[in-house]
Amino acid sequence: MSDYDFDLFVIGAGSGGVRASRVSASYGARVAVAEEYRVGGTCVIRGCVPKKLLVYGAHFAEDLHDARRFGWNVPKCDFDWPRLRDNVLGEVDRLNGLYTETLDKNKVTIFHERATIEGPHEVRLASGKIVTADKILIATGAWPVVPEIEGAEHGITSNEVFHLETLPRRVLIAGGGYIANEFAGIFREFGSQVTVVNRSDMILRGYDEQIRDRLLQISMAKGIIFRFNAPFQKIEKLEDGSLRAHLDGCDPIDCDVVLFATGRRPNVAGLGLETAGVELDGKGAIKVDENSRTSVENIYAVGDVTDRIQLTPIAIREGQAFADTVFGNKPSVVDYNCVPSAVFSHPPIAAVGMTEAEARNKLGSVKVYSSDFRAMKNVLAGRNERSLYKLVCDAETGKVVGIHMIGPDAPEILQAAAIAVKAGLSKADFDATVALHPSMSEELVLMR
Template sequence: MNFDYDLFVIGGGSGGVRAARIAASEYGVHVGLAEESRMGGTCVIRGCVPKKLMIFASQAGAMAAESRGYGWPEAQSGDFDWPHFHHKLERELDRLEGAYTGGLQGAGVDIHKQRARILDAHTVELADGQRITAKHILIAVGGRPQLPGIPGQELGMISDDLFTMERLPGRVLVVGGGFIACEFATILKGLGSDTVLAYRGDAVLRGFDDEMRRHVTEQLRMIGVDLRLGAAPERLDREGASSVRVTFKDGSSEVFEAVMFATGRAPYTQGLGLEELGVKLGRKGEIVVDEWSQTSVPSIYAVGDVTDRVNLTPVAIREGHSFADTVFGAKPRKVDHSLVASAVYTRPHELATVGLTEEQAAARGPADVYVASFRPMRSLFGGSEVRAVMKLIVETGTDKVLGCHIFGPEAGEMIQMVAIPMGMGATKADFDAAMAVHPTLAEELVTMRKPTRRIGGDNADKAVVSA
């Protein structure tokens, strides 16, 4: 059978773009790609990149205060100019979208700027009715923010909307306790909004190391976020022309200029025709794939957040690249999802992690926990009381480093380097053998000599209690 394309990719985000470009440029594959929104996907257009730029912007006030501690008494940040920043941000996103589009076109990929759905194992239909056949189909449509299912939720925003606001809200409620909620609460507070964060749990960042969750929770309070733990909205109602009244489950109500829901994301599989075709889906609508990213229909593959394996941009990129190598390059390559580093970009300190949490390690067996807590030189001299924390979890019998957790300035930069030796099976002795670079924050990772406590097994110390 003759096909229009060797490969047709649905989704122009990080995973889909990488798969399409590698297949076309390195293996000479005839590739088509459909993207219903802007090229670059969530990370580039409405996620990682603009968010990180907003994080940088939100720190100007704190940097001015620190400068005064370093002998610049006249340092002032002034009021944040949202229109100026937003205009510059849009220009940068336009540039990045152009780079993604240009890279695909340069590789010979045909781009269709519209939504696509799958009709059968080798046929997709574009929104304009055009039908296209392909030997292989790759689904890389990512995920979408989810609303909590309460009355009036249409009056709230999702994280995507923060990048298109015409003005900053004076008072804003952020709902949720995951990394998106924590990061945007940090951003909005830093830019000058009176920020309330409501989360139904007893500490933010469920699923992260409990001790580190406690530090992030306290930092949010320290920077001035009004943190409401054990709280959740029950309904939203319009209040006047430009405000929203939020009624909470305890019966109280308050008025905000804006409400942002950061209450989770779900795979964007609705309307793709997958159920009719027999592509197996999971409980949350995720596409079930095997270790080669192949679905239950052999000609159809899926990568990235739509599979709900590890929902991070670098993982989607690696999955897309591995798919192209395997299917078109005769270089079978699987993706190891067991040891993936990640970072939460709060401020002044980030939380970065790789490997097991203390709770996971304790359930596995005996392990030693090494913890260093200190006031970093830079912020200490500038007058800040905030502390950095570094933590290594080491398997008792083998001395292998099972987990590393860093709460401190630019923690994400450090965890990237830690992930390399951990991926090679490094032991605590290997860390100890590395010569420290002084004075740095990272030197603490190679100078912790005695464990703080032992976990798991009969000789475990008392467990750390979650905030």
Template sequence: MAFDVDLFVIGGGSGGVRAARMAASTGARVALAEESRMGGTCVIRGCVPKKLMVFASQFSEVHETSLRYGWTFGEGTFDWRSFRGHLHAELDRLEGIYRKLLDGAGVRIHDARATVEDPHTVRLSTGEAVTAAHILIATGGRPNRPEIPCAGMAMVSDDVFLMEELPKTILIVGGGYIACEMAGILNGLGVQVTQIYRGAQILRGFDEEARGLVAESMREKGIDLHTGTDVKMMGPPETDFDMPAGEPLVMQDEVRRRGPVKVKTTLGGEKVYDAVLFATGRDPNSAGLGLEALGLELGRGGHIPVDEYSQTKVPSIYAIGDVTGRPALTPVAIRDAMAFARTVFEGQPTPVDHAMIPSAIFTQPEYGAVGLTEEQARHQEPIEVYATSFRPMRTAFAGRPDRVLMKLIVSQATRRVLGCHIVAPEAGEMIQLAGVALKMGATKEDFDRTVAVHPTMAEEIVTLRTPVRRG
């Protein structure tokens, strides 16, 4: 059978674009459909605008710190509208680059929603049908919004970058990396931030000691952080949460009104906030793609099940990135895309490799991690833990209470470093290099043989000599 294209990619995010370009470079005929903006979550609604907001928020501490170093600057004010204009201009520029890269590779772009009609046919929202030898789903994920009355009054992470004005007060619901990053950002921009999380500690799944220091630092910076609580009810400021049972709330679920929101928590407290942000996880963008009609059952939470080569149970259909339930990180989606292209279009079967993935949470201070947490490693085998926490020179001199953490988890049997955790300014930059060492199988003695760079925070990683605990 003759197909219109060799590959049809659904999704124009980092993974989809990389796969399309790599496939096209082999001479394959490639088409790609994106219903929103080219660049996907990372470029338009995630990593890039988030990191730029982190940078903006950190300038709020410059005045206080500079005084101790002998400089005098004006107090300064933050202009959200000015920053927002520059931010969106930059996102427009990056989207343009993505389009040029695809166009330059010869990829045909469809600005439309695409669904799968059969194993070799994609139906576009324009009505056009395109046949393909292979179909790749790279639709990513979307923010989760809890199913409670009036939840539509709250923002999700996508909405933060579109705000017309900064709220004076905000309630952030959630304890994951997005919630904690946004809490730090908005706090740094002058917003009075309250954050609540239903669990016992923020950043579930990360190292206990590291997440504890992040939480402590957030509170020291003025974030009103509460764990063990969640939103019970919410509505417009005039809502009476004590109304008789069975009476509807003032505003229905489907109505989305921005403005002050009254919130009642599971601990019984009631308060009105200028804005509420739900950062309660992300769901895969798999709904409505037509996969179930092909006999392709979705996994827990809507993830598309794939094998180590990103192939689904339908041989002609593949999926990569967040929609598969793999680690929801842009570099993972890109690696998945590269492995897919090599497997299908370069004749080099390449399984994806998700071992020892470094990651960074852009809280303030940042948290970088690679490998196992202390708790995971202790459950696996006998370990030694090397750790130190101290006040870094730069902020200690300025009289600030900031603390950093450097931590290595080591196998007693093999001496391999199983995990590295850093809570410090620029931890993301440091953990990238530590990730190389751990991926290569470095031992504690390899770290010990490395000469320190002095004076730096990172030198503590190679000067830790005595374990603080074993187990």
């Protein structure tokens, strides 16, 4: 037993912090975690989980319409936003309880209050109590960026969007990344007029160009309006309670809600990192080595607060690797190569490995195979919406170095395909696999 109150003190009970706490405790460490809001973090409480439930809800708009083509006598249906909102928030409550129960079962002490660093081995709780620990792990995640413009206080972020009292008739979404495109699809399917405003000239930077262009075409066909190269000037609140957004390069836009989806920054404000000498990088993220150790020997950081890859599964793996290395006597590091990702837009995008442009820059000689098709369901439903699958291969070896997809259930299909890319399989291996017919996924092994 050390002279410290705990062997490990974790600040933040999100995906990375909970995994690190639970596994470290299973190795026999005395662990405490402080969480000022709710156990579960961004993903469970105000991110990917409630958002995916909204995505499911939004899909019913098209499914109910298409069902008539499949013989179902579906009457006119009205959408009840408060019912969906409350059911989603109820599921969040359930998950919050499960995460808390998991920590309790592993004998992790939970402080339901804010914690800041007072020194290399000291943490101050909001109550004023000082707690000591041999090691400190920072897992405070990231926070939505709000542009510094006049009237920014009239807008909301992805933190607040799940709590809207009523469904807005007109939504203006600022940003071009995955959050912006996901909520654009959600609100459009719910019947809102949606305008996406971006300060640059493209959406989904970092994804394959053909895939993001296809999403833009489909989104516009669904009625989503895009305004590019249009940074905000100010937001004005009108007498009737609605908002007017003033932008560079285009006319003002009147709306009921402005949703800022302009990125997320590491959540380090007010943590007291400077007190202990924890260094930040140029973007305000905590600098760490491959073992998630900061510039202070006994202080570590995992998840979005380090801004390595802002994905929940990455935070979980970093938390696991930390616990295995520091308390489990099983040194391990996270492999950041070939990490799959998805955008739950309408339709969704999924990708793993290099884009075509990245492969050409890195490998020089590449061969690209693609399949541009209408899903069978869309054909009978009378929808012209087309899917696009791409295999990017090293021309010399035939190795598949990237897979990029847009279409129904693309993320569900890509998870298995990502294993093949991670394993270094070749186009010949794909060709040698018998197609599963009739399915959309069979296109992956039929490209010639």
